[in-house]
Amino acid sequence: xxxxxxxxxxxxxxxxxxxxxxxxxxxxxxxxxxxxxxxxxxxxxxxxxxxxxxxxxxxxxxxxxxxxxxxxxxxxxxxxxxxxxxxxxxxxxxxxxxxxxxxxxxxxxxxxxxxxxxxxxxxxxxxxxxxxxxxxxxxxxxxxxxxxxxxxxxxxxxxxxxxxxxxxxxxxxxxxxxxxxxxxxxxxxxxxxxxxxxxxxxxxxxxxxxxxxxxxxxxxxxxxxxxxxxxxxxxxxxxxxxxxxxxxxxxxxxxxxxxxxxxxxxxxxxxxxxxxxxxxxxxxxxxxxxxxxxxxxxxxxxxxxxxxxxxxxxxxxxxxxxxxxxxxxxxxxxxxxxxxxxxxxx
Amino acid sequence: xxxxxxxxxxxxxxxxxxxxxxxxxxxxxxxxxxxxxxxxxxxxxxxxxxxxxxxxxxxxxxxxxxxxxxxxxxxxxxxxxxxxxxxxxxxxxxxxxxxxxxxxxxxxxxxxxxxxxxxxxxxxxxxxxxxxxxxxxxxxxxxxxxxxxxxxxxxxxxxxxxxxxxxxxxxxxxxxxxxxxxxxxxxxxxxxxxxxxxxxxxxxxxxxxxxxxxxxxxxxxxxxxxxxxxxxxxxxxxxxxxxxx
Numbered sequence: 001x002x003x004x005x006x007x008x009x010x011x012x013x014x015x016x017x018x019x020x021x022x023x024x025x026x027x028x029x030x031x032x033x034x035x036x037x038x039x040x041x042x043x044x045x046x047x048x049x050x051x052x053x054x055x056x057x058x059x060x061x062x063x064x065x066x067x068x069x070x071x072x073x074x075x076x077x078x079x080x081x082x083x084x085x086x087x088x089x090x091x092x093x094x095x096x097x098x099x100x101x102x103x104x105x106x107x108x109x110x111x112x113x114x115x116x117x118x119x120x121x122x123x124x125x126x127x128x129x130x131x132x133x134x135x136x137x138x139x140x141x142x143x144x145x146x147x148x149x150x151x152x153x154x155x156x157x158x159x160x161x162x163x164x165x166x167x168x169x170x171x172x173x174x175x176x177x178x179x180x181x182x183x184x185x186x187x188x189x190x191x192x193x194x195x196x197x198x199x200x201x202x203x204x205x206x207x208x209x210x211x212x213x214x215x216x217x218x219x220x221x222x223x224x225x226x227x228x229x230x231x232x233x234x235x236x237x238x239x240x241x242x243x244x245x246x247x248x249x250x251x252x253x254x255x256x257x258x259x260x261x262x263x264x265x266x267x268x269x270x271x272x273x274x275x276x277x278x279x280x281x282x283x284x285x286x287x288x289x290x291x292x293x294x295x296x297x298x299x300x301x302x303x304x305x306x307x308x309x310x311x312x313x314x315x316x317x318x319x320x321x322x323x324x325x326x327x328x329x330x331x332x333x334x335x336x337x338x339x340x341x342x343x344x345x346x
Numbered sequence: 347x348x349x350x351x352x353x354x355x356x357x358x359x360x361x362x363x364x365x366x367x368x369x370x371x372x373x374x375x376x377x378x379x380x381x382x383x384x385x386x387x388x389x390x391x392x393x394x395x396x397x398x399x400x401x402x403x404x405x406x407x408x409x410x411x412x413x414x415x416x417x418x419x420x421x422x423x424x425x426x427x428x429x430x431x432x433x434x435x436x437x438x439x440x441x442x443x444x445x446x447x448x449x450x451x452x453x454x455x456x457x458x459x460x461x462x463x464x465x466x467x468x469x470x471x472x473x474x475x476x477x478x479x480x481x482x483x484x485x486x487x488x489x490x491x492x493x494x495x496x497x498x499x500x501x502x503x504x505x506x507x508x509x510x511x512x513x514x515x516x517x518x519x520x521x522x523x524x525x526x527x528x529x530x531x532x533x534x535x536x537x538x539x540x541x542x543x544x545x546x547x548x549x550x551x552x553x554x555x556x557x558x559x560x561x562x563x564x565x566x567x568x569x570x571x572x573x574x575x576x577x578x579x580x581x582x583x584x585x586x587x588x589x590x591x
Contacts, residue, residue, distance in 0.1 A: 055423070057453070062417075062420035062450050069427075092414075203407050208412055
């Protein structure tokens with residue numbers, strides 16, 4: 001490379017680097033825009049690293065189940081998908097949720113429902129957090145920059161393997177495809193993967209089908225108790241200029257990035273406004289949310305979906321007496337100026 | 347001494363939970379004898395589908411994973427990639443293999459993934475109450491073909507013949523019938539040896555009986571099985587001479 005020429009990285013490229021840093025050893029995927037370059041990048045990395053395995057499968061369900069098979073064999077495996085592929089991915093995600101398999105899915109959101117657009121949305125929050133035929137015992141992270149895609153990819157792997165809940169990182173088409181300068185942040189020590197089928201003296205039986213309500217209920221109670229015990233350790237958020245604020249914007253992902261800029265613009269106009277950015281959408285950092293929203297006049301929930309984040313936030317808000325304003329543009333992005341205009345018109 | 351029970355059977359779970367007279371138990375017994383003969387108890391990993399096959403989740407003294415309907419094959423393939431020295435067997439019914447999971451079976455065959463798929467064909471969806479399967483033969487009455495299976499729903503699906511078309515020449519593809527348990531045992535052994543010795547895909551369909559849903563007694567069950575044996579071809583389906591796969 002020439003001197004003074006800096007390589008620019010796309011979000012998808014950064015995810016591959018982070019997955020390798022997190023100790024990932026195998027990837028299974030089916031191409032879908034805007035996540036395809038994760039599979040391509042992984043395969044390119046595998047061409048010079050014999051420890052990395054991959055398979056381009058026949059569909060997303062197979063990608064997910066082959067990921068599960070690989071994890072059972074002790075590999076740190078993952079998949080990446082988007083939109084309609086994420087819908088199909090609910091099948092393996094449900095099995096991972098039932099059997100406490102540390103499953104990682106990177107989801108680059110696109111416009112929906114249906115094939116929608118290949119560009120951008122925040123409409124896969126419900127699907128990631130509460131999809132499948134269970135109660136949503138999955139960890140969902142949302143990245144708002146390429147740097148965060150890197151650090152949160154590593155964190156998603158570590159969370160999955162530490163707590164044994166399926167873990168999903170949400171990005172979007174803009175983050176996936178945009179290129180920017182990037183230098184990896186300090187790495188987190190990866191958690192070791194262990195075989196789930198050990199073939200020792202006592203056989204391992206993994207089943208997801210039970211014949212009595214009581215027997216299955218006991219399994220679910222155990223998982224829910226773990227979730228309730230661990231949720232405060234897992235939940236993460238970031239606050240910005242919140243201390244003297246009388247109003248708060250709540251936004252995640254790229255919209256949080258635009259909202260931060262909007263806060264700056266409005267602060268210059270002497271409006272006392274701050275930002276609460278959930279980093280985990282499931283579980284939500286409800287302790288911080290309730291602390292920072294207490295006594296505030298207004299909350300603006302800004303998102304590129306029809307109130308998916310808002311439903312989660314409203315459920316978690318405890319004793320908030322102010323006004324909640326929902327600003328939503330399903331499958332469309334926000335500029336900071338647009339957010340300012342909407343809030344100042346209100 | 348004639349062995350009556352395979353050593354690798356989990357005796358604590360016997361008698362089994364299949365319906366009285368079900369073909370699965372006879373087939374699983376033959377599979378058990380093969381695992382004993384080849385001394386594979388520590389090496390085998392057993393992946394089972396949803397449908398009646400799910401009742402085998404604690405049938406043996408070896409690791410067993412129950413997956414989702416039609417998803418046994420990709421789970422087994424992913425595991426085999428992680429642990430290539432293990433002997434990986436997928437076990438499913440005709441709904442799991444020829445309807446909801448056909449795409450995955452075909453692609454595993456197409457890629458020549460070194461796993462063994464055993465598919466039990468009882469010509470109906472038994473666990474859900476005897477509905478039409480792709481393998482239900484013309485004119486047969488099921489709960490979703492109450493006046494008999496019509497031509498518009500297709501004839502009985504010939505799975506192994508279909509798979510042979512895209513499988514590698516190294517793959518072992520065959521159909522057998524549980525009316526001849528010794529032949530079942532020989533075929534299972536050949537399928538597993540194909541995985542171990544040739545590092546190739548193997549697929550075995552086993553015609554079976556379902557007294558509960560076909561509402562047949564012992565004699566009637568085997569008369570029906572004879573019909574199935576004449577409708578479907580029994581034996582190995584060899585690679586076509588012209589193929590170079």
